[in-house]
Amino acid sequence: MKRGRLEAFSDGVIAIIITIMVLDLKKPTGNNLSDLIPILPHFVSYILSFIYVGIYWNNHHHMLQTVEKIDGSILWANMYLLFWLSLIPFSTAWMGENQFSSAPATIYGIVLFMAAIAYNILQRRIIAKNGKDSVLSKGVGKDLKGKVSIILYAIAIPLAFISKWTSMAIYILVAIWWLIPDKRIEKLLEE
Numbered sequence: 424m425k426r427g428r429l430e431a432f433s434d435g436v437i438a439i440i441i442t443i444m445v446l447d448l449k450k451p452t453g454n455n456l457s458d459l460i461p462i463l464p465h466f467v468s469y470i471l472s473f474i475y476v477g478i479y480w481n482n483h484h485h486m487l488q489t490v491e492k493i494d495g496s497i498l499w500a501n502m503y504l505l506f507w508l509s510l511i512p513f514s515t516a517w518m519g520e521n522q523f524s525s526a527p528a529t530i531y532g533i534v535l536f537m538a539a540i541a542y543n544i545l546q547r548r549i550i551a552k553n554g555k556d557s558v559l560s561k562g563v564g565k566d567l568k569g570k571v572s573i574i575l576y577a578i579a580i581p582l583a584f585i586s587k588w589t590s591m592a593i594y595i596l597v598a599i600w601w602l603i604p605d606k607r608i609e610k611l612l613e614e
Contacts (some may be wrong), residue, residue, distance in 0.1 A: 426490045429501060433487075436505045437480045443512040444469055444476070465519030468531075470600060472515040475535065478601045479508060479542065485608045489558040490549055500548040504541035510534045528583040528590050535594060536576035543569055562608035573596050 448469055451458035459466075484502075490497075514534045518527040519600050543566070550560045563569070583590035 426487050426493055429490075429493060429498065430484070432500060433483060433505060434480070437476060437483075437508065438443070440508055440512060441473065441476055444472055444515055445448050447512060447516045464522045465516070468473070468515045468519035468523070469538045471595065472511050474602070475538075476508065476511060478598065479504075479538065486546060486549065486559060488612055489562065490553060491557070491606060492552050492604075495550050497545070497548045497552060500541070500545040502528050504538065507534060507538040510517050511538070523587050523591055525587050526585045528587045529580055532576055532580040532583060532590060532594065535597075536573065536580060539569065539576060540571045541571070558608065558611045562611050564607075568600065568605070 429447040449462050449465060451462060513532055514527065518524075518531045521527045546559065546563060546566070546569070550557060550563075553559060575597050577592035579590040582593070
């Protein structure tokens with residue numbers, strides 16, 4: 424299988440995830456700006472999730488640009504990642520509708536944690552198939568950013584029952600960290 428088919432399928436699933444999230448946004452019941460206040464938590468959770476899905480799409484795209492060989496383990500690892508990403512609309516809606524309360528914020532964190540684990544698995548499967556000297560292997564190095572993100576999610580998940588706002592701050596912090604572009608793979612692909 425060529426990577427183009429894997430990319431196209433993944434792009435389609437991610438586009439559907441974003442579509443589901445936006446369709447789940449509730450419209451205000453009135454015509455005043457103050458009518459937006461009750462739906463503000465849902466809108467804020469949508470923005471955060473949209474950013475996360477965008478980060479995954481962007482990094483997934485860059486990662487797949489490095490791929491020369493694909494096997495069944497890569498296909499299944501990619502499906503595993505898409506499974507966890509597909510749960511983002513559910514956890515986003517639940518968290519937003521319940522004003523970021525502890526249980527929904529915990530589930531949101533679990534989804535983010537598992538998506539990060541799945542991305543790491545996909546990355547390792549691609550490196551295993553394409554070699555330690557592959558562009559991806561050189562580009563991610565020790566993957567400190569990925570490993571620290573997983574640790575931060577693991578801290579934020581139980582923390583949601585102690586301080587939901589601290590937990591949410593960690594989710595936001597990780598998203599901001601990933602928004603800072605990492606040009607290593609792009610530079611290696613240009614060489």
